[in-house]
Amino acid sequence: MTSPSTGPDTPEQSLDPQDWAEFRRLSHAMLDAALDHMQGATERPVWKPVPEEVKTALAGPLPMEGQGTAQVCEDLIQQVLPYATGNTHPRFFGWVHGAGTPGGVIAETMAAAMNANLGGRDHGAIYVERQVIDWCRQLFDFPETASGLVVSGTSVATLIALTAARHQKAGYDVRREGIRPEEGRLVGYTSAEAHSCVARTFDMMGLGMEALRNVAVDADYRMDIGALRAAIEADLAAGLKPFCVTGSPATVNSGAIDDLDAIADVCQEYGLWFHVDGAFGAVAALSETFRPRMKGIARADSIAFDFHKWMHVQYDAGFVLIRDEAAHREAFTLRPEYLTAAPRGLAGGNPWFCEYGPELSRGFRALKVWFALKEHGIKRIAEKVEDNCRQAAYLGQLVQAHPDLELSAPVALNICCFRFVVPGLAVEDLNTLNSEIVMDLQESGVAAPSTTKLGGVTSIRVNITNHRTTTADMDLLVKAVVELGRQAARD
Numbered sequence: 001m002t003s004p005s006t007g008p009d010t011p012e013q014s015l016d017p018q019d020w021a022e023f024r025r026l027s028h029a030m031l032d033a034a035l036d037h038m039q040g041a042t043e044r045p046v047w048k049p050v051p052e053e054v055k056t057a058l059a060g061p062l063p064m065e066g067q068g069t070a071q072v073c074e075d076l077i078q079q080v081l082p083y084a085t086g087n088t089h090p091r092f093f094g095w096v097h098g099a100g101t102p103g104g105v106i107a108e109t110m111a112a113a114m115n116a117n118l119g120g121r122d123h124g125a126i127y128v129e130r131q132v133i134d135w136c137r138q139l140f141d142f143p144e145t146a147s148g149l150v151v152s153g154t155s156v157a158t159l160i161a162l163t164a165a166r167h168q169k170a171g172y173d174v175r176r177e178g179i180r181p182e183e184g185r186l187v188g189y190t191s192a193e194a195h196s197c198v199a200r201t202f203d204m205m206g207l208g209m210e211a212l213r214n215v216a217v218d219a220d221y222r223m224d225i226g227a228l229r230a231a232i233e234a235d236l237a238a239g240l241k242p243f244c245v246t247g248s249p250a251t252v253n254s255g256a257i258d259d260l261d262a263i264a265d266v267c268q269e270y271g272l273w274f275h276v277d278g279a280f281g282a283v284a285a286l287s288e289t290f291r292p293r294m295k296g297i298a299r300a301d302s303i304a305f306d307f308h309k310w311m312h313v314q315y316d317a318g319f320v321l322i323r324d325e326a327a328h329r330e331a332f333t334l335r336p337e338y339l340t341a342a343p344r345g346l347a348g349g350n351p352w353f354c355e356y357g358p359e360l361s362r363g364f365r366a367l368k369v370w371f372a373l374k375e376h377g378i379k380r381i382a383e384k385v386e387d388n389c390r391q392a393a394y395l396g397q398l399v400q401a402h403p404d405l406e407l408s409a410p411v412a413l414n415i416c417c418f419r420f421v422v423p424g425l426a427v428e429d430l431n432t433l434n435s436e437i438v439m440d441l442q443e444s445g446v447a448a449p450s451t452t453k454l455g456g457v458t459s460i461r462v463n464i465t466n467h468r469t470t471t472a473d474m475d476l477l478v479k480a481v482v483e484l485g486r487q488a489a490r491d
């Protein structure tokens, strides 16, 4: 008999610390550093560029030998922690970013400790995600039979929702056969102001981005419903197959609110899937003030939205909610032998979440969502939504009252787009000037708005999805913009 082979020199030692006491000490110090970082969010500059030496350090060779926990912690503190995006700061106004909460640090730490895989099976984490799904149904008045999934964000949620729509509306087994061109091209609709994730979804589904019709908007940047009908009629007359419309409770550029009820009517009339890109806009519907203007949301076939934006859950966490559970599951399920469910034991827990989206292995994102909703409650989150909208409206008033500033679009919600103007300066030069102001502001560390184009002109875009922002931050922003603008105009 040959002796069983033994491993190399190292005995069968795990990757766990050899000295747990020392590991605990380090971990506690790191937790303190994390909390210091959050507690100090208001005092730091919003953003600072990553220094060259840090970039160099972060472009090092593949580590063949371990450097040990203490060294990596040290590197993390020196090289990573100080150079965050800045969205935990009250004057981070760029794009649409949530601000995170200290509670998220606890939830993320626990999720790491459990290291759960939520692809399926029967374990505690599954019931946490089911709880979150149930809460989301209640949030948007969806029936108990609706299904959902916690995902990385609205981009993936949109891909899942519109894949279900395609499967449901194609009229043949599109999963098995792929797209049949002879059946008439599948086409969909959204407004010209919609987020690019809708177009990217059309691309990824193999439909082509041109199959997504960018319907014209009205003067307030809302989808023109007459133009939507006309586009559908034209496509039907051409023998194409319209299958879905995506509405926005808040457009990303200016926060314009589409008439979702009217879109729902059109979808009903033509038998189309009604999808809502509610990334941050859907969260406004939690507030009594905005809910009436968004009541069409409850009529959607699917809603995509983010927890990591206006619900302040740490990145990344979004959600897809689908009215018809069967339509959702049929678009994704595929269970070979090695993924068969058992009537009991760990392989129970049917249906498995892997049947509702592209991911088989799935992390425990649901925990931080569960934690945040329980910790703060919907009422409090809705209050913060209203605070932010009031701040945006206040900023709009400051802009309108200032001779050097001009509002670029109405302030419908939480976004205020404006620009610094100099009488007599050509549009091109004004565009450059406003881009310069934004870059200067970001580099100064005072505030971080972004830019966008509305009606072809560059605007300073201030999005407020931040529970730390105050009205005083608006005054400070305007002061800084005007100072930088006047200085740049002189140069």
Ligand SMILES: *Cc1c(COP(=O)(O)O)cnc(C)c1O
Pocket: 096, 152, 153, 154, 155, 156, 195, 197, 250, 251, 252, 277, 278, 279, 280, 306, 318
């Ligand atoms: C942010 C955003 C998206 C994309 O969401 P991610 O979470 O970044 O994937 C889609 N639509 C709108 C309106 C958004 O603001």
